[in-house]
Amino acid sequence: MKATIKVQGAQLTVAEGDIVFVNRFKGSNAGDVVEIKDVLMAGEGADVKFGSPVIEGAVVKAKILENKRGDKVVIIKKKRRQGYERRQGHRQELSVLKIESIKA
Template identity: 50%
Template sequence: MYAVLKTGGKQYKVSQNDVIIVERLSGESGAKINLDKVLMIGEGENTTVGTPTIEGALVAAEVLEHKRGDKITVFKKKRRKNYRRTMGHRQELTVLRITDILAAGEKKPVAKKTKAEPKTGAPKETKGKVKAQTKADTSKADAAKTKRTPSKKTAVKKEK
């Protein structure tokens, strides 16, 4: 099964477990995202084409990482005018792994939830005594932190 999806002004033909590099998308590394601008879905001889997108179809993907593309040098020049400008640009990119392609009407498979087993064992005992700070110790530490050097005086501006 494959799908053609649109993101970042470009179209990508993807299938399950493909890794693609697209324009920067929001989402942390490891987050699951859904791409809903699916233009076409094909499976064997069956092909569904949207007008322009397929309602209800989506492509599930996992964000692998965010990175920056190669540097592109932009050079502007106007002849005989001594005008030259050099600039560089690096595009922000997101690397995605396609996890699932869902046609219209299909439901996303739900993972079974398992209960976490309670931890067994006695609570840890602390070794040694914890020294409590006295009021005098804390006041000395605070006094050392708050000591500042005098600030410089600002010049007075004359009004006209």
């Protein structure tokens, strides 16, 4: 069974057993189970349910495998012929989720 969920500001289409990267859940640790109730679509083939905007009573359970930081993104600002150049780095805080069950 597949489901389209809204989690941490992003929409993802997931199936049971998938591993996905999302923005970090505050106050969460590795091994915690998260219930995602913003399920926009669930099912496969002729047995598909669509929500408006979400399906009532639908829940996707995911286990947090680890919390980590993403790859570094370097931001460079430069104005030519002015001697102005700035560099700044950023690493996004991420949670790695494994989808355990989809109930619609």
